[in-house]
Amino acid sequence: MGKDWVDFRVVKQAVSMEMVLGHFHIDWLRGSNHELRGRCPIHKGEGDRSFHVNLSKNVFNCFSCKKHGNVLDLVAALDGSTVRDAALKLKGIFSPEGNQEGAQHPPGLAGRNDATAEPEVINPPLSFQLMVDFQHPYGQDRGVSRETLERFGAGLCGSKGTFARRFIFPLHRESGELVGYAGRSIDDQGPKYLFPPKEKGFHKSHLVYNLHRVCDLQSRRQPYVVVVEGFFDCMKVTDAGFPCVALIGSSLSVRQEELLTKCFSQIVLLFDGDAAGRGATEDCLRRLGRHCWMRAVSVEDGVQPDQLSIEAIEEILRPVVGDRESCEVEVVEDSPMASENNQARGEPDEPVNLELPKRITRRWLQGLSDEDLRKVEKQLSEESGSYQSYDHARVLSDQWHRAYDELLRRGLVVQKQLDQAT
Numbered sequence: 074m075g076k077d078w079v080d081f082r083v084v085k086q087a088v089s090m091e092m093v094l095g096h097f098h099i100d101w102l103r104g105s106n107h108e109l110r111g112r113c114p115i116h117k118g119e120g121d122r123s124f125h126v127n128l129s130k131n132v133f134n135c136f137s138c139k140k141h142g143n144v145l146d147l148v149a150a151l152d153g154s155t156v157r158d159a160a161l162k163l164k165g166i167f168s169p170e171g172n173q174e175g176a177q178h179p180p181g182l183a184g185r186n187d188a189t190a191e192p193e194v195i196n197p198p199l200s201f202q203l204m205v206d207f208q209h210p211y212g213q214d215r216g217v218s219r220e221t222l223e224r225f226g227a228g229l230c231g232s233k234g235t236f237a238r239r240f241i242f243p244l245h246r247e248s249g250e251l252v253g254y255a256g257r258s259i260d261d262q263g264p265k266y267l268f269p270p271k272e273k274g275f276h277k278s279h280l281v282y283n284l285h286r287v288c289d290l291q292s293r294r295q296p297y298v299v300v301v302e303g304f305f306d307c308m309k310v311t312d313a314g315f316p317c318v319a320l321i322g323s324s325l326s327v328r329q330e331e332l333l334t335k336c337f338s339q340i341v342l343l344f345d346g347d348a349a350g351r352g353a354t355e356d357c358l359r360r361l362g363r364h365c366w367m368r369a370v371s372v373e374d375g376v377q378p379d380q381l382s383i384e385a386i387e388e389i390l391r392p393v394v395g396d397r398e399s400c401e402v403e404v405v406e407d408s409p410m411a412s413e414n415n416q417a418r419g420e421p422d423e424p425v426n427l428e429l430p431k432r433i434t435r436r437w438l439q440g441l442s443d444e445d446l447r448k449v450e451k452q453l454s455e456e457s458g459s460y461q462s463y464d465h466a467r468v469l470s471d472q473w474h475r476a477y478d479e480l481l482r483r484g485l486v487v488q489k490q491l492d493q494a495t
């Protein structure tokens with residue numbers, strides 16, 4: 074086993090939350106029994122009770138920035154690294170593999186039954202490929218060009234087995250390795266979509282569909298991306314000429330959040346016109362908006378982006394991405410990821426031009442009293458616009474997020490309707 078080999082399960086069993094908190098000098102958390110609370114060390118917000126650690130379950134959760142998970146997730150969030158890098162780091166610091174019976178196990182955690190253990194490797198590369206028939210009309214009947222279907226490798230499965238006679242989409246890691254297929258039923262037989270089994274280490278929540286074709290971490294030549302829910306949405310938007318990735322569903326996982334904010338500085342959301350799509354839009358605006366310049370485009374009720382014509386997609390996306398040249402900077406918070414991005418650009422002291430949503434509609438603030446509404450509108454309008462100093466922008470965006478989080482908490486934010494979204 075090489076030095077880069079790491080068993081997530083062993084690390085999680087051997088390293089406790091106390092050990093991680095100690096290592097990062099997070100000494101301000103207070104609480105009783107197995108529950109600690111305090112200011113969040115990840116998003117560094119003001120709320121002095123937003124961050125919770127459960128010592129008996131060895132997990133953490135921030136009610137404000139929504140980061141949560143085990144010791145690996147915590148280190149990844151604190152370092153702005155991948156979970157794998159976090160595991161390697163913990164292995165290096167605490168060398169758990171040599172200490173499985175050792176004194177580093179806090180008493181009470183030693184016999185813990187870790188039922189949520191991940192497999193050793195998440196989304197291991199696939200050692201075979203399925204035969205794909207690009208001649209089958211299903212994809213083009215859904216309005217995707219033959220060229221895009223071939224580029225995405227999507228078509229009817231010509232191999233025997235689970236995916237036989239299904240319309241399949243190859244799934245890749247961000248680094249480009251094939252890790253499995255998704256198979257859609259085209260004759261209403263069986264479930265609509267099939268994915269590889271979790272027992273084989275497959276987790277779709279760790280994938281962003283089409284990311285490896287769109288993201289170039291080295292050059293960052295592609296600053297913006299359109300994020301959609303499904304495979305056909307993604308191919309259709311690609312056909313319309315926009316760089317696009319899909320969440321493979323309507324929920325944004327912590328891993329997907331990390332991948333998207335690492336690869337892009339500007340994100341446009343184009344989700345389905347239903348409750349799930351609107352919920353996902355809210356969630357993504359709030360979470361990704363801490364790191365990226367964001368826009369959300371809503372489609373009519375009951376409509377999915379892949380049902381729109383190429384012309385209609387162009388029409389709704391062009392105005393939104395068209396003015397991106399005037400929005401120079403997107404980094405809105407002093408996160409590990411943000412400062413890393415800034416250093417990578419080699420221009421930490423450059424003035425920046427930060428744009429926050431300019432117009433807050435009444436629909437968006439439904440439920441506020443008139444007096445509260447005026448207060449919030451005043452606050453938000455004062456904090457919108459362009460700022461010429463990085464620190465200024467950071468402070469204002471922090472205030473904006475706090476106001477927004479408060480509205481969310483009170484259930485008052487209904488829908489975020491941006492200028493060109495309609």
Ligand SMILES: [Zn+2]
Nearest residue numbers: 113116135138
């Ligand atoms: Zn937090």
